[in-house]
Amino acid sequence: MKILWKNHSYAIILLLVSCLTAGAVHFFDQPVDSDTYMTVKIKEGDSLWKVAGELADGHDMDRSEIIYWVRKKNSLKGDTVYPGDELVVPVKKFGYGSEQQLAGVERGE
Numbered sequence: 001m002k003i004l005w006k007n008h009s010y011a012i013i014l015l016l017v018s019c020l021t022a023g024a025v026h027f028f029d030q031p032v033d034s035d036t037y038m039t040v041k042i043k044e045g046d047s048l049w050k051v052a053g054e055l056a057d058g059h060d061m062d063r064s065e066i067i068y069w070v071r072k073k074n075s076l077k078g079d080t081v082y083p084g085d086e087l088v089v090p091v092k093k094f095g096y097g098s099e100q101q102l103a104g105v106e107r108g109e
Contacts, residue, residue, distance in 0.1 A: 037073075038093055042085040049079070055089060066090060 005012070040051055052066040061069075069090045070076070081087065 036092060037088045038091040039086045040089050042081045042083055042087065044083045046081065046083070047079070048076075048081050048087075051081075051087070051089070055091065059091070061090065 042051070048067055048070065049063065052063045052070065055061070055066050056063045066089070067079070070087055071079070073090075074087050
C-alpha cells in the first residue's frame with residue numbers, strides 16, 4: 001500500500017479532488033424548484049426588462065439583479081423571451097394568501 005501511495009499519490013489526490021468537485025457542482029447547480037418560486041407567463045409585448053421592472057417596483061432588488069437571476073435560473077442564453085414562455089422569477093411562494101418575498105442574488109453563484 002505504501003508503494004502504491006508513493007508512486008501514485010498525485011493521481012489519487014487528483015481523482016479525489018475531481019470527484020468532490022463534480023459532486024459539489026451537481027449539488028449546487030440543481031434547477032430552480034418551481035414549487036418554491038413563482039412563475040410568470042410571458043404575454044405578447046412583454047420583455048425580460050419589463051417583467052424585471054414590475055418585480056423591482058415592489059421589492060428590494062434592482063432590475064439588473066432580477067434579470068441576472070432569471071437568466072441564470074431559467075438557463076436563458078440572452079434577453080429574448082417569447083409569448084407563452086414560463087419563467088421562474090425570484091419571488092418565493094408562501095402557502096396561503098398573496099405573501100411574497102424576493103429571493104436574494106449572489107453574483108458568485
